[in-house]
Amino acid sequence: MGKISSVQSRISPPTTLSVVVPYFNEESVLCEFHARLTRVLDTLSDTSEIVYVNDGSTDNSQSLVESFSSHTSSIKCIALSRNFGKESALSAGLAHSSGLAVIAIDADLQDPPELIPAMLTKWREGFDVVNMQRSERLGESWLKKKSAAVFYSLLNIMSQTDIPENVGDFRLIAREVVDHINALPERNRYMKGIFSWPGFKQATLPFTRDPRFCGESKWNYFKLVGLAIDGITSFSIRPLRAATVLGLIIASSAFLYGLFVVSKTLLFGEPVSGYPSLMVVQLALGGIQLITIGLLGEYIGRIFIETKQRPLYLIQSYSEKGAVHKQTLSEKRA
Ligand code: UDP
Numbered sequence: 001m002g003k004i005s006s007v008q009s010r011i012s013p014p015t016t017l018s019v020v021v022p023y024f025n026e027e028s029v030l031c032e033f034h035a036r037l038t039r040v041l042d043t044l045s046d047t048s049e050i051v052y053v054n055d056g057s058t059d060n061s062q063s064l065v066e067s068f069s070s071h072t073s074s075i076k077c078i079a080l081s082r083n084f085g086k087e088s089a090l091s092a093g094l095a096h097s098s099g100l101a102v103i104a105i106d107a108d109l110q111d112p113p114e115l116i117p118a119m120l121t122k123w124r125e126g127f128d129v130v131n132m133q134r135s136e137r138l139g140e141s142w143l144k145k146k147s148a149a150v151f152y153s154l155l156n157i158m159s160q161t162d163i164p165e166n167v168g169d170f171r172l173i174a175r176e177v178v179d180h181i182n183a184l185p186e187r188n189r190y191m192k193g194i195f196s197w198p199g200f201k202q203a204t205l206p207f208t209r210d211p212r213f214c215g216e217s218k219w220n221y222f223k224l225v226g227l228a229i230d231g232i233t234s235f236s237i238r239p240l241r242a243a244t245v246l247g248l249i250i251a252s253s254a255f256l257y258g259l260f261v262v263s264k265t266l267l268f269g270e271p272v273s274g275y276p277s278l279m280v281v282q283l284a285l286g287g288i289q290l291i292t293i294g295l296l297g298e299y300i301g302r303i304f305i306e307t308k309q310r311p312l313y314l315i316q317s318y319s320e321k322g323a324v325h326k327q328t329l330s331e332k333r334a
């Protein structure tokens with residue numbers, strides 16, 4: 001009974017669906033994106049809003065977005081004061097969304113808006129999070145696919161939160177879960193982890209990820225490695241545990257080996273030799289120590305950033321536009 005009434009409240013207005021779109025210098029694709037998205041939203045019998053978040057674009061993207069209109073959806077335009085990164089832009093969008101279901105989608109048309117109805121159907125079946133899993137990644141290099149695979153397996157070995165493989169930020173999240181995510185106090189927003197952290201009832205739909213419509217990916221390998229380190233260190237302390245275990249193994253083997261060397265010297269004496277083995281052991285230990293100190297630094301850096309308690313993003317401007325023709329449920333049915 002409770003389930004039925006909650007489903008009914010989901011169907012009824014005001015806003016059923018929010019589509020959150022962070023964009024950074026996407027003037028070449030935004031018009032096509034908006035056209036495709038509104039085409040899909042117009043076919044829905046739900047009320048919807050589009051939340052565009054300008055992540056400090058330096059091109060013409062923002063004036064394009066401000067000129068957009070829609071027959072059935074209202075449009076919110078948020079502009080951040082500079083480029084804060086996609087994770088922060090998404091957080092801003094989630095915080096300003098009001099829909100009962102929220103979908104995060106990239107502006108470059110790699111995530112096809114045509115899948116939105118299928119996501120809504122899953123949500124209506126009672127799922128709180130609908131993850132969109134890339135079964136194929138078109139237009140991405142062999143190296144990018146391979147490094148993504150290595151990253152996901154490493155992340156899942158290391159992380160205490162189960163982060164689904166090949167699921168990007170394209171997903172549907174129910175209001176209740178969005179509210180929990182908005183309330184998370186941490187500054188380090190590794191969104192793939194944050195989206196998975198609350199749990200709730202999850203569904204996964206496979207889809208083929210299209211190549212970028214045009215323009216360039218905003219990620220280079222340098223940034224991706226940074227994101228991978230962020231992902232692991234913000235969701236797990238297992239690397240620290242691994243360093244401790246490694247230290248224990250090395251220290252106990254060194255102790256045993258020390259015993260062996262001392263007894264051998266006492267029994268048989270020791271002519272001065274063994275320079276190469278000494279050098280190898282010293283270099284290996286030096287390397288391990290440096291890696292471990294770096295690892296500690298990563299976590300201390302994270303604590304440093306968290307303690308500053310700076311806001312995730314600053315909003316420079318905000319505007320809201322109603323639907324040109326607000327379609328009510330009864331009109332739609334007539
Ligand atoms: N994006 C953003 N801020 C950034 C980088 C990217 O808002 O600092 C947006 C970008 O405009 C796009 C989405 O995030 O809508 C995904 O970016 P991109 O296509 O460059 O990433 P990829 O698909 O290669 O992972």
Ligand code: MG
Pocket residue numbers: 106108110212217
């Ligand atoms: Mg992309």
